[in-house]
Amino acid sequence: MVEEALSNFGLFIDSENKIRLIDPEKVTDSAELRDECKDFVDNVLEFKKIVDTLIEKTEQYSKQVESARLRSIGAKNMLKSATKYREFEKQQLQSLIKEKMIELDRLRTEYESLQKTEREQNEKMEQLSLKSS
Numbered sequence: 436m437v438e439e440a441l442s443n444f445g446l447f448i449d450s451e452n453k454i455r456l457i458d459p460e461k462v463t464d465s466a467e468l469r470d471e472c473k474d475f476v477d478n479v480l481e482f483k484k485i486v487d488t489l490i491e492k493t494e495q496y497s498k499q500v501e502s503a504r505l506r507s508i509g510a511k512n513m514l515k516s517a518t519k520y521r522e523f524e525k526q527q528l529q530s531l532i533k534e535k536m537i538e539l540d541r542l543r544t545e546y547e548s549l550q551k552t553e554r555e556q557n558e559k560m561e562q563l564s565l566k567s568s
Contacts, residue, residue, distance in 0.1 A: 449462075
C-alpha cells in the first residue's frame, strides 16, 4: 500500500528499500536495452570491418583480374602479329623461290645453249681438222 501511495507521487522503492524516482523495473529494462544496444553496435562495427575487408579483397582481386585480362589481350595481339609476320615471311620466301626458279630456268636454258654452241664448235673444229689433214 505504501508503495502504491508513493508511486502516485512518482516515487518507488527498490529491492534495497531505497526510495527512487524511477521504477526499478524500468531501470532494469533500460540497463538491458543499453547492453543490447552496445552488443548491437559492436556487431555493426564487426560487420563493417568484415565488409571493409571484403571490399578491399574484392578490389585486389579486381586489379589482379584486370592485370590478367590486359596480359591476355597483349598475348593475343602478339600471337596475331606473329601469325601475320609469319604469313608475310612465307609470302616473301615464296616470291624468292619463284625468282630463283625463273633464274634457274634461265641459267639452264643458257647452259643448254652454250652446250649446243660448244658441240657445234667442236664439230666445226673436227671438220676443219679433218679437212686440214
